[in-house]
Amino acid sequence: MHYFLKSVLAILAIFGMGSQFVEGASQPNILFIFTDDQAPWALGESGHPHAHTPHIDRLFQEGAYLVNSFTTTPVCSPSRASLVTGRYGSESGITDWLNPRVEPEHGLKPGTVTWMQLLKQAGYRTGLIGKWHLGLLDKQHPTQFGYDYFMGFRGGGNVPKDPRLEVNGKETKLKGLLPDLLVDDAIRFISKEQGTPFLLSLHFRAPHARWLPVAEEDWAPFENLDPQIPNPGYLDLNVKRVKKMTREYLASVASVDRNVGRLLQELKRNQLQKNTIIIFSSDHGYNMGHNGIWHKGNGHWVLNQNPKPTKNIPAGQRPNMYDNSLKIPTAVLWPGVTQPRQVIKQTVSNLDWFPTLLEMANISKPEKLSLRGTSIVPLLKNKNHESWDNGFYAEYSTKHQSKTHMRMYRTPEWKLIRDFLNPERDELYHLTKDPAETANLIDSQDPNVIKIRQKLHQKILSQMKSIDDKVLPQVKQGA
Numbered sequence: 001m002h003y004f005l006k007s008v009l010a011i012l013a014i015f016g017m018g019s020q021f022v023e024g025a026s027q028p029n030i031l032f033i034f035t036d037d038q039a040p041w042a043l044g045e046s047g048h049p050h051a052h053t054p055h056i057d058r059l060f061q062e063g064a065y066l067v068n069s070f071t072t073t074p075v076c077s078p079s080r081a082s083l084v085t086g087r088y089g090s091e092s093g094i095t096d097w098l099n100p101r102v103e104p105e106h107g108l109k110p111g112t113v114t115w116m117q118l119l120k121q122a123g124y125r126t127g128l129i130g131k132w133h134l135g136l137l138d139k140q141h142p143t144q145f146g147y148d149y150f151m152g153f154r155g156g157g158n159v160p161k162d163p164r165l166e167v168n169g170k171e172t173k174l175k176g177l178l179p180d181l182l183v184d185d186a187i188r189f190i191s192k193e194q195g196t197p198f199l200l201s202l203h204f205r206a207p208h209a210r211w212l213p214v215a216e217e218d219w220a221p222f223e224n225l226d227p228q229i230p231n232p233g234y235l236d237l238n239v240k241r242v243k244k245m246t247r248e249y250l251a252s253v254a255s256v257d258r259n260v261g262r263l264l265q266e267l268k269r270n271q272l273q274k275n276t277i278i279i280f281s282s283d284h285g286y287n288m289g290h291n292g293i294w295h296k297g298n299g300h301w302v303l304n305q306n307p308k309p310t311k312n313i314p315a316g317q318r319p320n321m322y323d324n325s326l327k328i329p330t331a332v333l334w335p336g337v338t339q340p341r342q343v344i345k346q347t348v349s350n351l352d353w354f355p356t357l358l359e360m361a362n363i364s365k366p367e368k369l370s371l372r373g374t375s376i377v378p379l380l381k382n383k384n385h386e387s388w389d390n391g392f393y394a395e396y397s398t399k400h401q402s403k404t405h406m407r408m409y410r411t412p413e414w415k416l417i418r419d420f421l422n423p424e425r426d427e428l429y430h431l432t433k434d435p436a437e438t439a440n441l442i443d444s445q446d447p448n449v450i451k452i453r454q455k456l457h458q459k460i461l462s463q464m465k466s467i468d469d470k471v472l473p474q475v476k477q478g479a
Contacts, residue, residue: 027124028181028334029276031190031267034083034201035256036076036131037209037296039286040069040329041230042253048226050246052218052254055261056331059280063333063334064342064380068412070349073396074284074297074325075361076133079350083283084114084134084145088395089468097298098133100155102400107135108145113369115354116146116199122363125196127189128152130182130203137338139426147201153184158205160252161213177215179206183259188265195272197361202263207252207286211245218254219453222247229289230300231436236303242289245302249288254417274440277360278333281350285327291437293318310362312403312422319398321408321427322437326394334360337380344379347412352376372467393463397471405471409459416456420474428453 040046045057045065071079077098078089085108089095095243098106120126127149128142135141135154142150151167158164163178164171174181186202227246232239260280267273284296293299299318301307308316327349332338351373358365359377378384392410405420413432419425428442428449441449464472 007466024064027251028123029197029272030119030124030191030199030357030360031263031278032199032201033260033263033278033280034130034203035253035280035282035329035340036203037284037286038164038207038253038256038282038329039288039324040067040327041240041324042207042250042286042327046193046329048250050222050225050250052221052250053257055257055264056280056329058264058332059260059278059333060329062340063278063331064338064344066330066332066344066376066379067349068347068390069281069327069328069330070326070347070394070410071284072349072351072391072394074321074394075396075398076283078396079283080134081108081133082110083350083353084116085112086115086373088351088372088471090395090397091467095395095401097148097156097474098135099400104136104314107137107140110144110374112145113366114145115357116201118146118358118363119199120146120148122361123196124361125149125193125198127198127202128202128203129185129189130201131156131158131205132203149189152182152203153205160206160210160255165379177255179204179211179255180215183262183469186263190263190266190272191270192444194272200393204256204259206256207249208248209250211248214251214255215258218258219251221254231289234292236288236305237289237292238302238304238422242294242302246288247296249286259417270463274335276335278354279331282328283350285323285325287320287322287324290324291318291320293320297321298398298401308391309420313425314402317402317405317417319396319402319406321394321396321406323415323431323435332376332380334380339382342380342382344376345411346376346388347392348376348379349373349392349394372423391459395469405474407460407464407469407471409456409463411456414452414456416453416460418457418460418475420471428456 042051044051044053045060072082073079073089075097078094081089081092081094116126118374126147128147130152132154134141136154160178164173165420227243228241279388287293294302299320301318306315355375359375390412394408396403408417415429417427426442427440
């Protein structure tokens with residue numbers, strides 16, 4: 001037997017596969033569950049009075065709950081670009097959601113290095129099921145960036161029932177509810193092989209609008225609910241509409257939760273739970289009446305009467321970088337590493353997944369590869385908490401519904417947002433005293449506030465310079 005194994009490894013080595021074979025035996029499976037438009041507040045575990053998420057809550061309870069997890073850009077495509085490349089969306093040329101009506105050929109550049117490619121090269125069987133939204137062309141296909149297998153949709157939009165999905169390379173109309181169909185395929189994927197470690201990216205479309213229909217059991221708790229909303233006293237808020245949307249949104253979240261439960265059961269049935277890292281996150285957060293808006297970074301007013309439009313901001317639009325748009329619900333369940341009820345308070349972002357996943361899989365980062373994020377493995381192992389940098393930089397240049405160049409720097413105490421195309425929209429919030437971001441202090445004459453504004457402004461400029469931000473020439477150096 002010993003001679004036989006040595007012979008097999010020698011043959012594999014001839015084809016450059018020996019190291020992958022050896023490494024794969026000790027590498028954990030990775031299940032990366034990624035929702036679309038899910039706010040951290042839309043979880044039972046975070047204290048929402050109506051959210052029905054027992055299965056997702058279990059991940060947060062049995063693993064590490066990252067309570068200060070953020071996206072670099074609060075809209076689909078640039079957030080996803082940062083996730084897979086470990087660099088800002090502006091560095092990939094993707095600064096807003098990819099709009100097929102006006103930019104059908106735009107997407108992730110061929111040759112871009114992703115962590116999925118590196119895991120595949122290290123012997124992982126890799127799959128993406130669900131939403132891609134990083135390019136429609138064949139050269140931008142998920143299989144060009146490290147996925148062996150793809151079932152889902154290349155664009156950003158779809159319908160919650162009877163969707164058109166790419167199956168075996170062909171667009172096919174399927175019958176059923178989209179979350180159920182995606183998880184049906186995810187179950188087939190994880191059950192297919194047991195001898196090779198797998199990476200499965202499961203990208204739900206839910207709870208992206210439109211939210212209904214959902215399964216009857218997902219809708220039943222909300223159909224007649226009079227939901228609590230965050231600020232019913234907000235000036236001229238359309239309370240009736242916010243409550244209706246809240247019911248539908250939470251039902252969509254519940255449809256994800258039910259399917260997460262199905263998937264967790266399948267892992268257990270296949271005895272994979274002890275060697276599978278489960279990551280749960282989302283592409284960005286969401287507003288539902290918060291600060292008078294709904295939606296994400298390209299927010300919409302939800303008032304009875306909208307503010308007047310400006311040159312670059314149409315009526316009804318409220319582009320923003322509120323925490324409710326930037327924060328994402330994130331949990332990591334890593335058997336043997338994370339602890340039940342572990343809470344990580346350090347600031348992390350979607351840039352950090354690239355180095356983190358490499359370290360989880362025991363894969364070295366290529367020497368010439370430049371990444372913006374930092375591995376969170378030490379945090380998951382309860383190490384190096386004291387030296388962690390909790391400053392956070394984010395960017396969003398909107399170009400579809402509105403035109404902005406928003407750049408932001410956030411500390412646990414303060415947040416400065418500059419719109420370098422519309423400087424009258426600049427914002428400064430004292431987060432420790434005003435976590436809901438209701439009092440804009442940008443024009444404060446308090447000397448201490450002025451110093452803070454100047455310091456954060458310099459942080460923004462430094463970050464823009466470090467990534468060669470194309471907006472930088474438009475920026476005035478003073479604060």
